[in-house]
Amino acid sequence: MSAALEATGLGVRYRRTWVLRDCSLSLPTGRVAALVGPNGAGKTTLMHAAVGLLRPALGSVRVAGEAAFVAQDKPLYESFTVAEMLAFGRRMNRRWDDAAAADRLAALGIPLRRKVGRLSGGQQAQVAVTLALAGLPDLLMLDEPLANLDPLARHDVMRSIMAEVAERRLTVLLSSHVVSDLEETCDWLVVLNAGRLQVSGDIEELLDGHLVVTGPDDAPIAGAQVVSASRTGRQVGMLVRGAPPLDPRWQARSPGLEELVMGYLRSPDSAALPKLTGVGA
Template sequence: MTALETEALGRRYRRTWALRDCSVVVPSGRVVALVGPNGAGKSTLLHMAVGLLAPTTGTVRVFGEPVRENLRRIAFMAQGKPLYAGFSVAEMLTFGRGLNPRWDDAVARRRLAELDIPLGRRVGRLSGGQRTQVALTVALAKRPDLLVLDEPLADLDPLARQDVMRGLMAAVAETGLTVLLSSHVVSELEGTCDWLMVVNGGRVQVSGDIDELVAGHRLLTGPAEGADALAARLPVISRGGTGRQATLLVRDGTPPPDPRWTTRPVNLEETVLAYLRAPDLAALPRPTLTSTR
């Protein structure tokens, strides 16, 4: 089943396009990493996916239905983790219960107890990591099928980041929900997320299974004198090197014909950075959209 499907999706602010011609299909049950530089359109895409922004062009559907008709199945945690600082943690749960008909209070209280976060403490007196955990708890207690997180790790120290991601993965394992999260910390997404979307310059460059994407790329190293000829025959994503040695990151599984060139696999971070440095390139052809209506 498809969790998120967009077709020719775009959002324009006056004469500037924040996102344009975005067509992606994300299967349900995936943990999706949304990566891109500042101003690339990530938050715009997330806000349209949860119904906070209306598209200028195109459509977005969640589990086969227009977003506005499926809000009950979506939970969203904004980058600022909007909580009421003067509320106690228990009052935040009461607030969430009053707004969400699918609210699971037992899950929320059990999760906070496991995290050792006192229900009577004011939100404003919690640490940054604790506030993020409370915001995530409120989102999870809504019992969503799609959880959307905008930079959930941005203001956390490494230990708090690890704790948040561990708790998120436990929730995914327990419920099977689909998660879409944006992040700048690419290295921390490897081993956690299984689907990748790269947004660059207001357009989607990459969308697909992480293992398949990474396996479809490799780094070639060889003499600089033959680099031009080899690059002309291969889909080169990025090129580097110094002096007599050249490196080519390519999207191709065929071994180089010249034995002087060596090849090695690349990791997720190398693949992502290569595309971010080449905003005009795309990893995959336009996806074929399957109707779920």
């Protein structure tokens, strides 16, 4: 399994504050990965480091092949027409598929002669994604691509991206702090919290590997790692990792993606990371 993005001991510092520390992760090729975490967790910093917009203080991050990055404040020139944006992209990129970009915009009904500043937010997002895809990247990184978009525009943007994933071997990393936006589209989860990596793994395996259990406070739970727990009177609710032999007094079920993310974010010291067992593992 080759990695589209690999970070090893990555640390980034702004002046004296560490915004990302000891971050080691490997994102397999062809995955659609959700990068989630609260504001200020280091999501944007990780992406910036990956495309070389900033230099890490420690460790390294490597992208296999070409990476495209769409920043949160859609990097478009408002006074340009859509056609001029395309021409600009053509000149700025080594690889460029002009026909695919034009087809995509036509299919979306976005007129080439319209000024970017006069497009709707959803259309601007589509133009930014189209430009990023026209460069035929191996890794597409999108920082909060759905922020400020209405539900219909969000659906349309995700449709565009998913169609491209279906078409060729593209890896996607997209950040969001709204987990429900990502439930249907992502198959890999990366959780960052306060500059530290908490979770990195296949979403299905993660959901299968965790349980939400509720039961009396005095019933023991062994053989599982408690990710987070909340107590109300004599009852305790927990997110656990692993498959513990359950006391019959416990009720257990599988977590949803949002529950899993919340469980980890509430306990910054918990982590679900693949064991780094070295070469050949």
